[in-house]
Amino acid sequence: KQEVTQIPAALSVPEGENLVLNCSFTDSAIYNLQWFRQDPGKGLTSLLLIQSSQREQTSGRLNASLDKSSGRSTLYIAASQPGDSATYLCAVRNTGNQFYFGTGTSLTVIP
Amino acid sequence: NAGVMQNPRHLVRRRGQEARLRCSPMKGHSHVYWYRQLPEEGLKFMVYLQKENIIDESGMPKERFSAEFPKEGPSILRIQQVVRGDSAAYFCASSPRLGGTNEKLFFGSGTQLSVL
Numbered sequence: 001k002q003e004v005t006q007i008p009a010a011l012s013v014p015e016g017e018n019l020v021l022n023c024s025f026t027d028s029a030i031y032n033l034q035w036f037r038q039d040p041g042k043g044l045t046s047l048l049l050i051q052s053s054q055r056e057q058t059s060g061r062l063n064a065s066l067d068k069s070s071g072r073s074t075l076y077i078a079a080s081q082p083g084d085s086a087t088y089l090c091a092v093r094n095t096g097n098q099f100y101f102g103t104g105t106s107l108t109v110i111p
Numbered sequence: 112n113a114g115v116m117q118n119p120r121h122l123v124r125r126r127g128q129e130a131r132l133r134c135s136p137m138k139g140h141s142h143v144y145w146y147r148q149l150p151e152e153g154l155k156f157m158v159y160l161q162k163e164n165i166i167d168e169s170g171m172p173k174e175r176f177s178a179e180f181p182k183e184g185p186s187i188l189r190i191q192q193v194v195r196g197d198s199a200a201y202f203c204a205s206s207p208r209l210g211g212t213n214e215k216l217f218f219g220s221g222t223q224l225s226v227l
Contacts (some may be wrong), residue, residue, distance in 0.1 A: 034215060043115075043202055044154075044218040089153070091216065098167060099144065099204075099216055103153035 002027045002094055006102035013080055014110050021075040021105045023090035028068050031093045035064050035075050038087045038104070047088075048075070080109045113138070115205050116185075117219035124193050125227050132188040132222045136205030143186045144204045144216070145171075145178060154202065160186060193226045200224075 003026045013019050023033070032051045036044040048057045048064040050073065056065040063076040073090055087104040094100065116135040124130050136143050141162050146154040156170040160180035171178065175193075180186040190197055202221045207214050 032214075036218075041223075043117075043220040044204075046215050046217065049215050093216075096167075097142070098156070098159065100156070101146075101154040 002030075002092055002098075002100040004090060004092055004100045004102040006088075006090060006105050008105060009103070010106040010108075012108040012110060015080060015082060017080050017109075018076070018078050019080055019107070021077070021088050021107070023073040023075070023102055025071045025073075025092045025100070027094065028071050029095050030068065031095060031097075033064075033066055033073050034091045034093070034099075035062075035073075036089045036091065038089060044089065077107075080107075082109045082111045085109050115140075115203055115217050115219035117201075117203050117222050119222060120220065121223045121225070123225045123227065126194055127192050130190040130193050130197070130224055130226075132190075132201050132203075132224070133185045134188070134203030134205075134219060135185040136203075137217055140205035140207050140217070142206045143180050144206075145186075145188050146202045146204065148200045148202060148221075157188070157201075190224075193224075195226045198224055198226045 005024045007022050034049045035047045038044045050057045050066040061078040066073045085108050087106045089104040091099045091101045143160045145157040148154050158171045158178045159167040175191045177189045200221045200223050203219045204216045206216050
């Protein structure tokens with residue numbers, strides 16, 4: 001069974017700093033990996049999706065990478081802002097059309 | 112194109128009552144997933160449905176919980192005889208047909224169930 005781990009569980013950085021969030025998964029037979037953002041009391045918003053054949057995806061200040069063979073993905077956030085404060089989750093879609101979620105990284109950007 | 116719609120947003124039930132949570136997927140989406148989230152915990156998969164079919168219910172408790180996604184109308188997650196431990200946020204997500212590697216999962220805003 002696929003297991004997804006995210007570290008760190010929580011991260012606090014000053015505004016303007018660049019940061020990296022990590023996601024690892026145990027089964028490399030995946031279709032894609034998706035990064036989400038969740039604000040308190042809200043649903044999940046999709047940030048980036050990386051297909052299994054891709055190495056990275058970029059959207060604005062966000063860059064996600066995927067190393068399928070080693071079971072790892074990173075989400076890079078450049079020039080962090082207080083509005084980036086949220087919980088970030090990664091989800092792996094396996095070949096059985098099931099999605100497995102990590103427990104998330106809670107990010108706080110201090111003004 | 113409206114997103115995934117869940118209602119009610121908040122639901123309060125007393126122990127022993129039934130809870131019905133509704134989810135209307137995005138237009139054109141035929142795959143629905145239900146997840147449960149407890150405070151400070153990740154999303155736990157419950158059930159995966161396509162129209163009129165349950166594909167995977169391995170995450171759903173065998174008793175008191177059921178789900179459906181009829182040909183017409185929203186998907187329903189039903190919890191009978193609720194207990195305090197059922198209190199949680201329940202999220203629905205939908206996806207178009209899953210034939211490719213670039214199809215995303217879209218989430219609703221969730222239903223917060225509180226059992227008194």
